[in-house]
Amino acid sequence: MASFSHIFAVLAWFAFLHGSEVAASNSSLVPFRIMPLGASVTFGVGSTTGDSYRKDLEDLLLANGNTVTYVGTNKNGNFTDNAVEAVSGFVISQISALANTAVPQLKPNLVLLDAGTNNCNQGGTVPDAGANVTSLINNIFQQSPGATVILTTILVNPAAAQDACRVTVNEQYTALANKIQSIGAKLILVDMRSLAGPLVTDLADGRHSNDAGYVKMANVWFSGIQEVISKGMIVKPSTNATAVVGSTGNVAKSSTTSARASQTSSTLVTTPSPVKGSGTRAVGTGGREAGLRVGMGFMVAAAGI
Ligand SMILES: *[C@@H]1O[C@H](CO)[C@@H](O)[C@H](O)[C@H]1NC(C)=O
Ligand SMILES: *[C@@H]1O[C@H](CO)[C@@H](O)[C@H](O)[C@H]1NC(C)=O
Ligand SMILES: *[C@@H]1O[C@H](CO)[C@@H](O)[C@H](O)[C@H]1NC(C)=O
Ligand SMILES: *[C@@H]1O[C@H](CO)[C@@H](O)[C@H](O)[C@H]1NC(C)=O
Numbered sequence: 001m002a003s004f005s006h007i008f009a010v011l012a013w014f015a016f017l018h019g020s021e022v023a024a025s026n027s028s029l030v031p032f033r034i035m036p037l038g039a040s041v042t043f044g045v046g047s048t049t050g051d052s053y054r055k056d057l058e059d060l061l062l063a064n065g066n067t068v069t070y071v072g073t074n075k076n077g078n079f080t081d082n083a084v085e086a087v088s089g090f091v092i093s094q095i096s097a098l099a100n101t102a103v104p105q106l107k108p109n110l111v112l113l114d115a116g117t118n119n120c121n122q123g124g125t126v127p128d129a130g131a132n133v134t135s136l137i138n139n140i141f142q143q144s145p146g147a148t149v150i151l152t153t154i155l156v157n158p159a160a161a162q163d164a165c166r167v168t169v170n171e172q173y174t175a176l177a178n179k180i181q182s183i184g185a186k187l188i189l190v191d192m193r194s195l196a197g198p199l200v201t202d203l204a205d206g207r208h209s210n211d212a213g214y215v216k217m218a219n220v221w222f223s224g225i226q227e228v229i230s231k232g233m234i235v236k237p238s239t240n241a242t243a244v245v246g247s248t249g250n251v252a253k254s255s256t257t258s259a260r261a262s263q264t265s266s267t268l269v270t271t272p273s274p275v276k277g278s279g280t281r282a283v284g285t286g287g288r289e290a291g292l293r294v295g296m297g298f299m300v301a302a303a304g305i
Helices: 004-024 054-063 092-106 117-121 129-143 160-182 211-230 256-265 287-303
Strands: 032-038 068-070 083-086 110-113 148-152 187-190
Touching: 032 092, 054 068, 054 211, 068 083, 083 092, 092 110, 092 129, 110 129, 110 211, 117 160, 129 148, 129 160, 148 160, 148 211, 160 187, 187 211
Parallel strands: 032 068, 032 083, 032 110, 110 148, 148 187
Antiparallel strands: none
């Protein structure tokens, strides 16, 4: 694994490169191409519809005047825009592998990341959660230039030992967020363990939110999205996505295996565009974006990541 100093050197370079792009756009008008990235909670286990927080969040964004499309190689939920990048039971390293495949293809401009719950579910503690999630976030910044990441703390759990693990993982996430923010990279942390997030009484089965819990999660994500908008972090999605999956049908709550299999029938499109809402801006590949890719290739190679 690359050392922290290398990772942060790369992050700092991104922050530098992206400064002028941020200033050039009104973040609240830029269409969102959101990748919900995680495991069963993101997929929608515990939700009667399979929607997870995703439909509630989309409704909040649309009501706010934003243009939204979700991207991911999987689908779940009883709504049209139900693409998701999440598999039940996945630990951080598996979520990283999902992202390494999906992010370069789908080029989200916002990633909502919820990872680590299943590491705690294995028992014990997870002292390297923060380090590995830092690498995951760094990879997202490289694979989808200009992307913003919102990381969430992991949910409360009614079992004391399980919850203690979650608390220490969340402390690592707070530390990594402070470190990444200190060099100006586009990451914020939202706290699902706050009073605004699901309480133990908002869990369906001790691990996953129920419908009321997912409404709370949507509200917490929405607050985070308003924060990244106000900070001018959101830039137009890349035109260089090679695939957009979703918005083409529903997959009822289903087993992980069959839902994953559905990705083989994904629709390939060459000019992905947001499908909902109003205020869509034309997207294009400017010289700045091309220059950015060149700069990144250099830094990535130099850092040996
Ligand atoms: C950005 O767009 C929003 C929505 O139209 C508007 O309210 C806001 O004033 C704009 N901000 C700037 C800096 O233009
Ligand atoms: C799915 O959505 C449709 C249309 O809104 C609704 O009639 C149906 O009851 C929903 N199904 C479930 C399982 O929620
Ligand atoms: C962290 O990454 C290392 C190196 O890939 C791996 O051996 C370890 O299992 C990972 N730990 C977690 C919690 O993801
Ligand atoms: C789009 O991305 C692919 C793979 O990352 C790259 O090979 C290609 O050169 C890119 N195209 C443009 C127009 O930047």
